[in-house]
Amino acid sequence: MDLRYFSEEHRLLHDMVAEFSRNEVEPVAEEQDREGRFPKELVQKMAALGLLGIPIDSKYGGAGMDTVAFAIAVHQLAIADASTAITMGAHTSLGCMPIYLFGTEEQKQKYLPALTSGEQLGAFALTEPGAGSDAGGTQTRAEKRHDKYVVNGQKAFITNAGYAGVISFTARLFENGEEVGITTFIAEAGTPGLRLGEPEKKMGWRASDTRAVYFEDMELPAKQLLGEPGKGFTQFLKVLSGGRISLGALALGTTEGAFRRALKYAHEREAFGKKIGEFQGIGFKLADIATELEAAKHLVYHAAWLKDQGHNVDREAAMAKLFASELAMRATTEAIQIHGGYGYIREYQVERFFRDAKVLEIGEGTSEIQRIVIARQLMEEAGRL
Ligand SMILES: Cc1cc2nc3c(=O)[nH]c(=O)nc-3n(C[C@H](O)[C@H](O)[C@H](O)COP(=O)(O)OP(=O)(O)OC[C@H]3O[C@@H](n4cnc5c(N)ncnc54)[C@H](O)[C@@H]3O)c2cc1C
Numbered sequence: 001m002d003l004r005y006f007s008e009e010h011r012l013l014h015d016m017v018a019e020f021s022r023n024e025v026e027p028v029a030e031e032q033d034r035e036g037r038f039p040k041e042l043v044q045k046m047a048a049l050g051l052l053g054i055p056i057d058s059k060y061g062g063a064g065m066d067t068v069a070f071a072i073a074v075h076q077l078a079i080a081d082a083s084t085a086i087t088m089g090a091h092t093s094l095g096c097m098p099i100y101l102f103g104t105e106e107q108k109q110k111y112l113p114a115l116t117s118g119e120q121l122g123a124f125a126l127t128e129p130g131a132g133s134d135a136g137g138t139q140t141r142a143e144k145r146h147d148k149y150v151v152n153g154q155k156a157f158i159t160n161a162g163y164a165g166v167i168s169f170t171a172r173l174f175e176n177g178e179e180v181g182i183t184t185f186i187a188e189a190g191t192p193g194l195r196l197g198e199p200e201k202k203m204g205w206r207a208s209d210t211r212a213v214y215f216e217d218m219e220l221p222a223k224q225l226l227g228e229p230g231k232g233f234t235q236f237l238k239v240l241s242g243g244r245i246s247l248g249a250l251a252l253g254t255t256e257g258a259f260r261r262a263l264k265y266a267h268e269r270e271a272f273g274k275k276i277g278e279f280q281g282i283g284f285k286l287a288d289i290a291t292e293l294e295a296a297k298h299l300v301y302h303a304a305w306l307k308d309q310g311h312n313v314d315r316e317a318a319m320a321k322l323f324a325s326e327l328a329m330r331a332t333t334e335a336i337q338i339h340g341g342y343g344y345i346r347e348y349q350v351e352r353f354f355r356d357a358k359v360l361e362i363g364e365g366t367s368e369i370q371r372i373v374i375a376r377q378l379m380e381e382a383g384r385l
Contacts, residue, residue: 005301006068013054013069017076020049029081032207033352036199038163039084039207046088047118054092056100060112067242067304071249075300078253079260082356083207085250090159090208091115093246095122098168098184098239102227107186111166120165120189125155125213126236132156133369135170136233138182140215142171147222149173149185151193151215159363162196162209165189169213170232181230185220193218204355241314243364244321245307248300251324251360255296258328258335258353259289265339265348282338289331296324315377322370325360332357 006014024045032039046052054070056062063069070092078085096115099107099122114120131137140153151171161167166188173183187194197212227235263286266277276282303316332354336343343350361367 006072009065010069010072013065014072014076016049017051017073018079020045021076021080025077025080025084029084029207030346030349030352032081032083034206034346036201036206038209039081039087040163042084043087043118043121043163046084051088052091052118053096053112053116056092056096056112056116060100060108061116062096062112066308067245068301068308071245071300071304074246074249075252075256078250079257080253081207082250082254082353083205085253086159086205086208087121089246089250090124090243091122093243094124094239095160095164095166095168097242098124098226098235099166099186101238102184102235103186106223107226111186114165121160121163123158123160123164123167124239125158125161125167125169126240127156127158128154129156129212133366135236136182138170138172138232140169140171142173142183142185142220144173144175149220149222149225151185151187151218151220153215155213155215157200157210157363158213160209161211161213162199167194167213168226169215170236171215173229175229182232182236183229184226184232184235186224186226187215187218187220191218191220203358204352205359206355237314240364241317242307244317244370245300245304245313247360247364248296248303248317248320248324251321251328251357252293252296252300254328254353254357254360255289255293255324255331258332258350258357259286259293261348261350261353262286262289262335262338265342269340276338285334285338289327289334292327293331296320296327299323315374318365318370318373321360321364322367322374325357326367328357328360 050063053062054065058064074085074089099111115122126135142149142151168186170182170184173180193216195214200210266282269276299320303313303320307313335350342348
């Protein structure tokens, strides 16, 4: 991407994360994936570089930068390893952001410095076994009893949950037997009644931690309620909108990592006395991926920039995530094709990118849900034509 788009501060961050990604992440990515090993050491190194709170105000220990900067960092990490990128991305956009956006000053002071310094990781538990795309169908129940809440329910597929010090989650709030609506709460690791499932065995993002979270008569003091009672639905839509920019940036990195390998291979591998990249059939594949990657970068960074200008980016974030994640799937498929049989072998690593790409079309709203968000906005606008 043409770095002239970015400020001097963005360029410095880009160069630092690109170097870290190349020198520290890349060498361990294949092994972490093979062993399904959570990148604990890399988390500490990212913390030391100030990468665990990029868009959070410096008064809470963050870097005080913007969404564009955060997207740059996720993108660069994912060029080497999607698992490391999602660990940092989910920690920031899902772990820190709900507290940063909706927390009281006391909650922010209590939780954010530990999160931005990497002393603790953050997670956000919205999905349930029966409520994924239809997150409004949340069944987890929080009952107000005197000055505390008693929570029962189950969450599914929660990124970072096994290593998180803080988990924000949604539940249906009941007061005096009356339903108040979906509400967000903060649970600290180790709270009695909070139980974690075993790590899921996944196709991709294998070094990232994903597991179920169970609430079994978990008691939370009243001060653990996050934001306003009954406002959980609008809160999580806002959190997901930012999260979709993060996932779009992750898709850029996944595409770029696979593309670089495919390009290099097309330049080295010979068949019929020529570099395979000189065959039109391969050259056109490379041209298409390069062009679409450029388009995806514009969508993702444009959505990030608009968000930083204070605009509502529901549609732009959905478009960026939709296009970039579906590109990642196409590009990683072609990267394997360009490698021929070697693409199917672990050593060449494009199969890792292919496995890591698929979930991008599922997490933080499936491609179908992104299309629903976009189409709904289009129909609203159509009414004003
Ligand atoms: C690795 C991983 C990490 C994750 N991390 C987190 C996390 O940190 N926190 C969290 O809360 N969740 C997380 N998730 C959950 C993720 O957000 C959900 O899996 C996703 O939203 C889809 O929900 P679902 O799996 O229940 O699928 P469903 O909602 O059951 O969807 C099944 C299929 O039906 C389609 N569908 C559903 N409704 C419609 C409709 N109205 N129109 C058309 N098609 C529709 C979907 O697009 C999909 O193709 C993670 C998931 C994975 C796999």
